[in-house]
Amino acid sequence: MSDFFPVLRVLGALLTFFSLGMFVPWIISWTHADGLRHVWAFSAAISFACGAALWGGLRRYKRELQPRHGIFLVSLTWVLLPLFATLPMMWALNDIGRPINFTHAYFESVSGLTTTGATVLARLDALPVSINVWRTFLQWLGGMGILVLAVAILPLLGVGGSQLFKAEVAGPIKDSKLTPRVKETAKGLWGIYATFSAACFLAYWAGGMSAIDAMMHMFTTVSLGGLSSHDASFAYFASPLLEGIAVIFMLAASCNFALYFIALRKGHWRGFWRDPELRGTLAALVGGGLVVALVLLAKGVYGPVDALRYGMFHAISVGSTTGFAIVDYLAWPVFAPLFMLLLSSVATSAGSAGCGIKMVRVLILVKQARREMTRLVHPRAVQPVTLGAMVVDHRVIFSVLAFMLVYGVTTISLSMLLVLSDLDPVTAFSAVLASVNCTGPGLGSVGPAGNFSVLTDFQVWVCTFAMVLGRLELLSFIALLTPSFWRK
Amino acid sequence: MSDFFPVLRVLGALLTFFSLGMFVPWIISWTHADGLRHVWAFSAAISFACGAALWGGLRRYKRELQPRHGIFLVSLTWVLLPLFATLPMMWALNDIGRPINFTHAYFESVSGLTTTGATVLARLDALPVSINVWRTFLQWLGGMGILVLAVAILPLLGVGGSQLFKAEVAGPIKDSKLTPRVKETAKGLWGIYATFSAACFLAYWAGGMSAIDAMMHMFTTVSLGGLSSHDASFAYFASPLLEGIAVIFMLAASCNFALYFIALRKGHWRGFWRDPELRGTLAALVGGGLVVALVLLAKGVYGPVDALRYGMFHAISVGSTTGFAIVDYLAWPVFAPLFMLLLSSVATSAGSAGCGIKMVRVLILVKQARREMTRLVHPRAVQPVTLGAMVVDHRVIFSVLAFMLVYGVTTISLSMLLVLSDLDPVTAFSAVLASVNCTGPGLGSVGPAGNFSVLTDFQVWVCTFAMVLGRLELLSFIALLTPSFWRK
Ligand SMILES: [K+]
């Protein structure tokens, strides 16, 4: 057990910093006088105290972390931080006379921090503004945390997507590397994230949102989170301009943040546009939008202009795992929402706040499959798998294979568990996909106009578990279940 | 083009032999006097003439086949033979005043030869006996063809499952090898197949079936085909004894036929029972039966005895890709039929007449994933993937990876095509899975009590394509689409 004390020490530090985040809704509660200041202040104090106690109490255990420690740390973070985010959520909702149970509150917190954006709450417009700020700010924090995880911490652990990621940046832009030290890398990425956030906020504000709406929707756009302060989501604004701004920022945020970092640092953008994953992500999202638009047009749902507007917006919103909606797209022919949900499994880049399989894995799988085809015809052909200018190592291909198996088995098993609990197959599979890809809205009863509160507590827990698994790139969590993990 | 003449020559030979198969329904038509003798006689004559013309006309092109020729031959065989099987099917049904269109007739023939067992025909009990004999005999022929393909021809081409298969038999039973020459191997396997067939026929007959029913159901049991001469399928007999016999032969036929061959040849069975794929297949089918039985019991569908009887029979029937039914199991909680359909994707062994992913690939995937988990925790660990006593080569793992990608992409794309054509998602996905796994009955409108004739012609063609793809182990057909295939 004491083997894991250094992990708990770091966790204490993370919780301490996290508690400071509660000052954002506290400030909003103060400026907007929504009567919930005490909730945020006391929750922050409790979280700070717990974090600081853990951090300080275990300060003797400052030690270099090993891979298994890293896996443990990351897994525990995504389980524990939502717990402390749940405290003010339950408290505040209770104080305004709309209490929710722990299952729902924890789900809402996990959905926030993992940037999933599924919700069990209704009548969002009637909520005190600080609650909505907290919900959306959780996504922004989660997005930031993921970037550091994906770019700075996970590569050190050699975990799935990050391994790929390392390979990725080493490829087309071989001469320059990400700043090798974790701290500096993290700072650089946060710089990009902050710049994007500021730009997105200003664009929304200039485009006609109120300042507070611009902030909340900025929070959930750059993090690909998709929560909104309005029940109508983006339809509330009824503004093609704002929809266009959202599309641009969702596209930008679906790409690898490290590419921006490197391009800005080097001052030229040639390598940026040549990056195969970036091209893949943009092609998938824009191409997906065209497919949906064509289907809507061909099936006579809309005329050409509306088909393009609604098709593009929703395909990019759902495909990028964000999940904003302007219309209840479940009323469309079922091909469209299903296609968009599947798109969200593959479209986003590693090194973004997106979830799911990630474009880089898709590219490796396709190239590897193409090589096998050639081998069928020319058995003696020797051909490496390449991505951009780089040869993909066998170990990376093996890790992609393992990821795909775990992804498939997890998705199917959790869906079957929901089916066993008497959920219909379409709702079950889409709820799990929407959770494991951190997309948010699914199909059936958990669609964009529906709500995860129709599920039983058991079903909500399954989805909560799926969100955490998806966020952890699956493997790292599953690794916890292997006996070799617990052997010293 | 002349490059492919040697392929057409072999195809001519195959067609010539295939035409002889039409004498089976001809004999039955004669002994049962069902008035269709002319159909079988003329169809046989036409097929024989076409085959012989092709064979004879291209006799100058007798040449050693290269891998690309083999792929072309195999693909063309599964497209062309059903075409000639369609001729008497349409003719006979037309003569009895129940004409069907070409789309349906071709579907029925492909469903027969690929051992899928999906049907567009209704009122089977009212059909002239020779038509039912032809339908079921097609499955028996198809099963035999697959065994030779899988065991004797495909390994020479290095195609997917067969490459695995080579690896497989080289493993636990390293010292003995399948007789190296194709002809001898094929003879040995046909010997096993014939022995199984004789035993199954006698068991069914002794168990209470009429001789003709015993023959037809033997045809579709040992080939894991699942067609029946009765609308009620196995419920017609209402005999737990016959159901038990079917279960035993379905289990036996789901295993690798080469294992029987080797065990019989060597005269001892230790290696047989130690084979990891055999254990995997039996565990999956029997374990799957227990799961279904438990679910039926827990959900209060049946008492313990009936839950075990119906759960076991249907899980093994569907899971082994056979598809016999005693009850309309779509009335069960949807978990059960969905679970059985998924089981049919993975349960059967390579070297059986089963279809889908095959147990050997599942085992390799699982072991490979387990290795990656260990690597996450101990990055420097070097650990080969083993199956039984054998180390699985990297190339095999890569080919499994490619297969899984093509399997996933094919299944999802074809399902989405059906959804696009306005089929509901559950029917669409299950129809494609039931086709690509050669299972037969799906869910929704294409369930065990339903029928593929509810689909539009376009949808029927998609399913036909899926059956052929599944039978070709996907890769070989997809290889036809790569440019390098057509380059000399
Ligand atoms: K989301």
Ligand SMILES: [K+]
């Ligand atoms: K079948």
